[in-house]
Amino acid sequence: MERIYASYWLETGDDPARAAEVIAGEQSSGTFVALATETPELKERSGARVERINILGHSKEPSLPGGMRSERYTQCELELSWPLENTGASLPNLMSTIAGNLFELRQVSGLRLTGLKLPKAFADAYPGPAFGIEGTRRLTGVERGPLIGTIIKPSIGLSVEETVQQVRELVAGGIDFIKDDELQADGGRCPFDERVRAVMRVINEHAERTGKKVMMAFNLTGDLDEMRRRHDLIVAEGGTCAMAVLNSIGLVGLRELRRHAQVPIHAHRAGWGYLTRSPQLGWDYAPWQQLWRLAGADHMHVNGLSNKFSEPDESVVAAARSVLAPVIEGADMVSTMPVFSSGQTGLQAADTYAAIGCADLIHTAGGGIFGHPQGVSAGVEALREAWVAAMEGVPLAQHAKGNKALQAALGFWK
Missing domain, CATH: 3.30.70.150 (RuBisCO large subunit, N-terminal domain)
Structure with missing residues (x-):
């Protein structure tokens, strides 16, 4: 038995x-x-x-x-x-x-x-993810290295036009991936439908000019019917990713979204702290992520090294490794892509690469990109170059000598 x-x-x-x-x-x-x-x-x-x-x-x-x-x-x-x-x-x-x-x-x-x-x-x-690492790389055109990503900030309070302006700067700067914050779904100041249509106009126009289509994870978290309708709008507007907050929609919500989805599901773990922060109560990440991957998560957040929260680096590394490991031994299932976030800059690139032994990940930096003294484009370039250094085994300071954007970034990445 x-x-x-x-x-x-x-x-x-x-x-x-x-x-x-x-x-x-x-x-x-x-x-x-x-x-x-x-x-x-x-x-x-x-x-x-x-x-x-x-x-x-x-x-x-x-x-x-x-x-x-x-x-x-x-x-x-x-x-x-x-x-x-x-x-x-x-x-x-x-x-x-x-x-x-x-x-x-x-x-x-x-x-x-x-x-x-x-x-x-x-x-x-349960079929698990429909896209995972390989499908995400195919949709973004990023064949090697991590997807360089960011989050729209401030998390809440921007208008649609202010959000669009950030997206315009980011796509022009060469970003691979952008996501809504988990707090931004369908607020009165930045309604979901209006935001999707306006943002996708910018992304689609950029793709037509350059051939590069940036992946935007729109936060469609809501009731089942709302999520299905929001998903369909994303697809109709040419979007390539939908984001959902796992602890808010539950296993059944994710499973039903997976049944309906035609794009990768970016799974956010907001609320994870109440399940894990006490070492004497709750869950380790490894068993928790198995359930969500089976339910259909294509991307899963694992926090980040030297993060702004309370989680130690060894826990973050263990989480990322668990996401990259098979869900069930012997089962033929698409691999989920780990997402590193939370106070990230290029300073964490080498240690992250060394810890998990690959670059099959999304590395999202907010302030690490937007705070670059030379602008957003330079922020994107600096983070990407930090990963080039990491993957080539070159010390960051040495690699920065040949790249002005990275050199300037070292002055504010603290």
Whole structure:
């Protein structure tokens, strides 16, 4: 029988083996009291199984408030498994099983989902991304190196014409990728329909003149019907990307958008911090991104090195590597493209390239481009040249001697 495997970091004031059995029961056939209907045969067939417990250490205080009091709390690695029959190849029901009521059990004083191994049935049920890395490169014409990108800033408050002016400068400057901020969807000052039509006029005219069509990720986040209609407008106007905020639309929203979409889906992870910031609660990125990639995300945000947020570099690198790894071993599925953002400049290029071993990514810089003292075009050129240096293994300062835009950028990239 095919099984689903999930691994956790667990802290408990109870005996770890007993706590593990409580979790397994809660997330399958058991409850807080023994029931006659949970026969040995039913439990054998449908119950979650404790596969492994590895004790890591002990503490005198619990990581999380509430729950049972104890003189000693034990931290351990826990692996559980469930028969595929319990959920079927269903992402929403998988979510309820691996990340449902187990977090609030009184035996649990800390719990974090750290790994997930899914049977091939999920790859058969969910096609994953339609475009991914290869399709994105084809649409943008960027055959080698990262896509150099940026975000419209300020995030909110610009008019349509002010947004168009930024896009005009960016496409003239040679940018590959532009995105709406996650806060900008269909606000009264910059309505979605008007913004799409006006921005695409600029992008299409530039493409006609130069042969280069910039990819713009319009934020269509909304209700299902709204997203379908907004997607259709993007396509009708010649757009090549749609952006959605994952935690806002949910797995079903992304799955339905994927069914409808004719362009890559740029998946934003806004809200990720509340799922991960406490090391004793929530998710690691690796299992979380598996669900969204199966649901159809072509691009996924992973933060960036030396970012403006609280996430350390090792976590960002692990996230990017997980996005580039297979979703399910042995499954033939298109690869998702990681997106680096958050306080990025060319200073992070070499370390990013070294950390993930490739340039199959989108590197977005806002201030790192718009703040260039010689203008937006020079900002785009400087970031691109920083990546040339990274991929050729040339120190940034040395490479900058032959490029004025990069040399000037080093003076304000701090």
